[in-house]
């Protein structure tokens with residue numbers, strides 16, 4: 187059992203699903219898809235003509251102020267309508283658009299509850315702002331915050347005036363609950379503006395698409411099959427362009443566990459920005475590989491009139507990995523009056539317009555390997571049954587600080603994967619330079635915040651080297667690094683890091699401040715079990731010893747899906 191199951195009105199919600207026969211993988215991926223539900227009413231599936239963007243919430247007068255309500259709602263994903271826990275009633279929640287220097291005030295309301303997939307009762311939650319270089323100290327981007335069922339919490343922080351520009355994302359990040367909550371749909375895009383306006387103003391009139399790549403397990407889907415992949419909630423979505431038209435696609439793998447490797451038939455991409463980091467000059471690529479959590483801002487030029495498949499290629503996740511087959515995600519429909527924009531191709535051959543404005547400066551980033559002050563090695567491993575995961579032989583423990591780093595250090599981390607499946611390294615509050623993969627030096631090295639760790643072959647671990655600049659004062663505090671296949675993270679593959687200011691000699695240097703008095707979380711959770719009617723008041727902000735794993739075992743995705751399915755079976759009259 188994972189988590190505390192309190193839902194009692196679950197069965198009634200599920201009865202309506204029982205008459206649907208299981209879908210084959212082909213049906214799941216070849217249907218022409220429906221828009222998602224916009225709210226409680228549960229819109230019926232209809233066809234769409236062109237892929238819609240998620241709604242947009244932008245900052246005004248230097249402040250982004252909004253509320254995200256996490257709650258079970260009827261949504262339509264890949265043409266299936268069911269109840270899932272999502273933000274603001276949408277599987278594709280609002281894109282948050284801020285500018286450098288903006289203040290950020292986002293209220294998270296936790297009304298997570300019983301649904302047809304993944305979650306069958308109230309759960310703790312919080313929200314992480316993946317890729318942002320902002321403070322980890324609460325009420326900033328802090329994953330130790332616990333928002334109790336029925337309560338809310340306001341994340342407040344400021345985007346530094348030199349914050350990198352590009353794509354980031356928000357998702358729930360409460361250890362032990364991350365995978366089911368993201369699979370439910372609790373993730374959306376967060377953009378720090380300026381990639382086009384400041385660096386490619388000649389492209390500012392082009393059509394911009396925000397494309398959320400997600401993967402989930404539909405209510406009646408075989409839990410051992412590959413997750414159902416969608417773009418903005420649609421599988422096999424139509425994406426329209428005129429012949430010769432250039433479009434800007436803002437892509438994020440905002441799912442929990444899946445890999446995307448986009449390959450549009452007969453088309454190429456120019457990558458402008460990777461994981462929220464501007465490139466000095468656009469890079470042309472034929473495929474776009476996005477491990478879990480990765481983002482890319484790209485320019486695509488439509489070819490001649492016709493229909494082209496937008497495929498995601500198979501990813502070999504290793505003998506212990508989950509299936510990740512090739513599928514068609516959408517169709518690029520090129521039709522209408524041709525567009526002639528010869529100047530754009532020429533523009534993409536020149537560097538970004540404001541290279542001095544790119545932070546951190548690309549010219550400095552490439553010198554990081556020459557400035558390394560310390561080296562460490564981390565081993566990512568798992569048990570043979572694939573249910574328990576470790577970093578350096580330890581499962582995650584919230585009260586333990588695994589790594590202490592003085593602000594200003596530049597460290598080379600060697601990341602070894604001794605298991606038979608891929609892992610995806612991610613660290614909060616910063617980006618790192620990927621310099622080497624399995625002994626092969628990357629030329630050029632890539633500055634990003636997620637990187638694939640190849641699986642072991644013939645008892646030789648996969649090996650990746652990254653150089654991490656711990657030199658931005660905003661990161662001082664405690665945060666985490668982990669596998670971004672978040673099912674692995676939930677089952678232990680995460681660790682705490684504390685970046686402390688020079689001169690801070692306290693035992694736990696860099697300790698967070700402003701944390702509310704602690705409550706005994708275990709007592710509180712026991713009380714919750716005894717009395718499901720929890721009064722909703724404030725969020726609980728704590729840094730205690732509690733881990734959901736202390737109370738219960740986190741089942742893997744298959745076990746959880748089977749449990750959900752057995753619940754569906756029970757619902758049959």
Ligand SMILES: [Cu+2]
Pocket residue numbers: 608609610669670671674675679
């Ligand atoms: Cu992993």
